[in-house]
Amino acid sequence: MTTAAKRGPVAVVLHQAHYDLRGFLRNRQARFFTLILPLLFLVIFSSVFGSDTVDGVQLKTFYVPGISAMAVIAASFINLVISIVVLREEGVLKRRRATPVPAWALIAGRTLMAIAVSAVSVTVLLLVGRFAYHVHMPARHIPGFAITAVVGSITFCVLAYAFSTGISNEDAAQPMVQAVMLPLYFISGIFIAPPQLPSWLQDVARVFPVQHLADGLHHAFNPGTTGIGIVWSDLGALALWASIGVVVALRRFSWLPKAATG
């Protein structure tokens, strides 16, 4: 039998992503929070406030990219933090490390799965936005939108590995990620269009990565944005957060259950 390990590193990463995806699709709670909830938010916000305008722009034009950012974060950060903590505390990660599979392949495979789920979720949101609410993105901005979403997904995966090191048990994972993300959703242009926020709150939001992902995606919907729709300062901020995440994860990440090693 030709195994993934024999076919090389890329095959191992794909192998891991494939089985991680299967596990994800069987988890009803993960499916709901990652795939259904963002869609629900898009429908509710766009139906209720979508036609109001701020600075001459209809709010639904903010919601489609904003909620897309939320979908990326749900698939890359929230789902990943929870699954890392659960798998770590149940000893699944330790179990995997007792095999020859390299650590980076496990991380890369899981990140690839998060990117794939983000891509599906965002595509659905864009199609619903396009056909149900007539929100258009200029076609030339699609590459920029995609690049920003992928960079965002990778950044939030890295941050998930870093953030998981601060959570010691499975029960705390869900409340902890929500406690961090909910306020950021409100101030970062996800539920509320940035021009509606007081400027000091916008300044606070700019410190965190959620705002930069949402802002990057917002700009891809703005016909005034030049080029392929990339906002380099936002990508830079995401990259900076990703490098902070890498440093924290390298220093603190553990495959072993916290409860047992304490």
Next chain:
Amino acid sequence: MRGLHKRYGQVDAVAGIDLEVERGEIFAFLGPNGAGKTTTVEILEGFRTRTSGEVTVLGIDPADGDAAWRNRVGAVLQESSAEPGLTVRESLQLYSGYYLEPRDIDETIALVGLEEKADTLAPQLSGGQRRRLEVALALIGDPELIFLDEPTTGFDPAARRAAWQVIEGLRALGKTVFLTTHYMEEAEELADRIAVIAGGRIVAEGTPGTLGGRNRMAATICFTLPEGTRAGDLPPELRALAAGEGEQVTLTTETPLVHVRALADWALSHGLDLPDLDIRRPTLEDVYLELTEDPA
């Protein structure tokens, strides 16, 4: 392994132990909770670093264990579990992909007796079945050496018997097995050799029959005195060994055959029977409890 030492703060979890395990044997590592069993195994598995000492597993220091080494070692860990979102077969498919020369998946499922549960999700298995899945995951890479850390803890007697058969099957495959357990019957049933650890030190090493001088230890002869007889009626050489109260007599002897014969001669010549006569050698458990007794 020589002079293995692991210190946590002021506490010596493992205080300098020497062990050698031969290829192809089932080696049982016994000890009470907190004796240093799991610490030792996790050092051997490469999960923990040691404070000092020399350790070689399959010719390699586990602290430097690379993928090639991991291809040759399998482990059933304490308090670990299989993939929550995958079936038995999928879990084995995932794991077999990690190895260069894995075993056949169906054959491995059959080896641990999970054929009927191959398409069941891991969390829906019973405790015993889950542990068997773990054994299957440890075997899928076709390792030369397998660590089993308390593989049957929490099993009912039937599940334990089934697990023992699986472990016996590993012997037939020519694998080396390093088994930790705190069940004496398990060590006695499976092991070629046993080492007992207590307080971070090896307190005894031997075969199940000879551990801690078990083969030279005194046996006990127990019986109830027949009606109308008293301990004082016994022949003098037996009276000297007797202990116990009232009707119950216990004789402790290093030459059980001689004393059973004396007892039988005495009873037969008086026309008596001793229906509850019992001769007991010390069990492995007796030896173990004596070895691991806290001196304090």
